[in-house]
Amino acid sequence: MMRDIVQTLGSLIDRQSVSFISSVDESGFPNTRAMLAPIRREGIKTFYWHTNNASAKIKQYKNNPKACIYFCDKRFFRGVMLKGTMQILEDHEIKKEFWNDGFDAYYKGGMDGGDFTLIKFTAQNGRYYTNFHSEDFNIQ
Amino acid sequence: MMRDIVQTLGSLIDRQSVSFISSVDESGFPNTRAMLAPIRREGIKTFYWHTNNASAKIKQYKNNPKACIYFCDKRFFRGVMLKGTMQILEDHEIKKEFWNDGFDAYYKGGMDGGDFTLIKFTAQNGRYYTNFHSEDFNIQ
Numbered sequence: 222m223m224r225d226i227v228q229t230l231g232s233l234i235d236r237q238s239v240s241f242i243s244s245v246d247e248s249g250f251p252n253t254r255a256m257l258a259p260i261r262r263e264g265i266k267t268f269y270w271h272t273n274n275a276s277a278k279i280k281q282y283k284n285n286p287k288a289c290i291y292f293c294d295k296r297f298f299r300g301v302m303l304k305g306t307m308q309i310l311e312d313h314e315i316k317k318e319f320w321n322d323g324f325d326a327y328y329k330g331g332m333d334g335g336d337f338t339l340i341k342f343t344a345q346n347g348r349y350y351t352n353f354h355s356e357d358f359n360i361q
Numbered sequence: 362m363m364r365d366i367v368q369t370l371g372s373l374i375d376r377q378s379v380s381f382i383s384s385v386d387e388s389g390f391p392n393t394r395a396m397l398a399p400i401r402r403e404g405i406k407t408f409y410w411h412t413n414n415a416s417a418k419i420k421q422y423k424n425n426p427k428a429c430i431y432f433c434d435k436r437f438f439r440g441v442m443l444k445g446t447m448q449i450l451e452d453h454e455i456k457k458e459f460w461n462d463g464f465d466a467y468y469k470g471g472m473d474g475g476d477f478t479l480i481k482f483t484a485q486n487g488r489y490y491t492n493f494h495s496e497d498f499n500i501q
Contacts, residue, residue, distance in 0.1 A: 243391035251383035251391040
């Protein structure tokens with residue numbers, strides 16, 4: 222087992238500019254898309270992104286919160302998958318905490334215009350891929 | 362709609378050294394992992410990889426063939442997701458077609474040792490992500 226899993230994986234994650242998030246759609250197919258890096262990470266337990274409210278993933282996660290996220294360290298062919306649930310955050314106070322005025326360019330109507338949406342992933346367990354081997358772990 | 366979808370996406374796909382393949386596990390969670398580029402691609406309809414028979418994805422696809430694959434062009438923040446089904450190819454003749462002796466290093470017992478496994482993805486439809494927009498398409 223990795224000596225310090227949170228540090229090892231946290232540092233792998235922080236070096237990636239892209240993250241991959243997956244959902245299960247209404248027909249039972251997995252759906253994966255690239256996102257920018259999460260805007261906040263708390264250990265390897267919770268991750269936040271902002272996105273457009275009309276995106277397909279919002280509908281999919283509302284219908285089925287089961288999710289996985291994946292970070293790929295291509296250079297060393299290492300990767301980590303975390304499995305858990307994705308939550309849509311609607312609360313005004315939380316949105317305020319994450320909002321910055323530069324987002325106006327991306328979200329019609331600004332912070333409260335209905336387009337700006339926060340999603341929060343909470344991990345339950347994961348799998349670390351390194352050197353063509355993999356290792357499962359739980360997350361407290 | 363893209364003028365020539367097969368050419369546009371085929372060329373995006375061929376430039377990536379890594380591909381992401383997703384399954385749905387026995388608990389209904391999406392599972393995603395990085396793979397090397399497919400060893401064969403036929404248009405944007407079928408894709409082949411080789412992998413170890415004991416890998417979690419083999420078990421998952423046997424149980425539930427619903428799959429998606431994703432290719433990310435990080436440089437231009439474009440990506441394509443293809444949805445369809447993943448099939449495990451057991452046929453000796455097909456394996457022979459794909460086998461090369463360099464694989465001995467990765468697969469215990471060689472081509473027929475039981476470890477070397479081919480998987481074939483067949484796409485039904487997809488989604489192209491570019492410039493923070495996305496577009497769905499069907500695949501004939």
